[in-house]
Amino acid sequence: MSSHVNRSTAALAISPRRRRLPWAAIRAGLVFVAIFGAWLWMLTIGNLQEHIWLPFVNIVAQSAGLIFRVFGARVAVSGLSLSVNGVSLTIAFGCDGLEAHGIFIAAIFAAALSWKRRLLGLLVGTIGIFLINQIRVCGIFLAARFGSQWFYYAHTVVGQTFVIVATMGLFLWWVTRDESPK
């Protein structure tokens, strides 16, 4: 008996520790890539561009104009263009935050959440990312108006990074949020 125990202990001692592959993480990664890829593909479909994405960009432009008017700035909005005192900024595809929406949607579906939390997360994410993107659009417009030398950095570097990172902060907040009854 004793020798049996010793053999088992020895076997345990010399056998290398088994490292399981993180299948849940790999599966989540694949789901994320598939959904985000599908979203990017949808952004290139002509019909969707005409009937969904373009009206959405229009809403982004109109609401940016509304925000400026609330703060007393006389910003004119014409179609997708914002203008004041000869400075004009056109909101184009890519300035609408749709990629960030896609990243959030893909991450929410890839995360191990209940369907209720996923659907609520989509609602929270849609509103949150829209607001985050409005901050970027308004910031870029202010950069174009008051510091044109900084426009490139504000548009390409700071603005894009801000939207993506804030979106991920929103995602992290949603997945780590405890909803247990108090």
Next chain:
Amino acid sequence: MKAQSSRLGAFWIRLAIAYIVLVIIWPFVYSAYARHLGTISAPVAQWLVNGPVHTRSGWHEGQLAMHVVLADRSGTKRDIGVDVDPIRLGFSHITFLALVIAVPGWSWRRRVPRWLIGAVGIEAFNVGVIMAAVFGEIATMNLDFWPGDVVTSMLPRALLTNYLNLLSLVGAQFVPILFWLLLLVFPLRRGDDAKRHQGRPAARGQRPPHALPHLKRRAA
């Protein structure tokens, strides 16, 4: 609830500090980073073109201008200039590193190898963007070594010419997020980790017990 708020507060504070520090450092290193991109891209271009290639890189109007000189089938030397944006490509690293520093729930011993794996992945993607730019240029110029021996068999021409911009635009945002989620966020949600920490506070260097509370409940 309070612990969660403080953890997320710590996330934002760490993220902001990491970003500020990295953005301050960036102007001092991005020139070197651009040169490094040119250096590591040259052998890849040589391998893909499957012929004599000479690459040189330098600055031109704030962009990394990379020249690939190669001989076509008639032996005539062609100089192909490619402009890539090292600021955008380099910022993938800044975004990734700032997120790696900020994400809660990982010890530094585990964080650093994951950062290195992600950084190598981002480098591979950046070299891919430069190669796509080179071969997109070759495709646009209709040089007679197109179809090249290797490239046409690997990539459809439309992908290079039409989606290059989308690739560099979206990829620079998407790739660091992908590596961050894959290496540091999705692996956190493992029931065994939640079980391991249940009922006792995390020791220094360990993941905290409630990194993802809904999973802890599920594991229980």
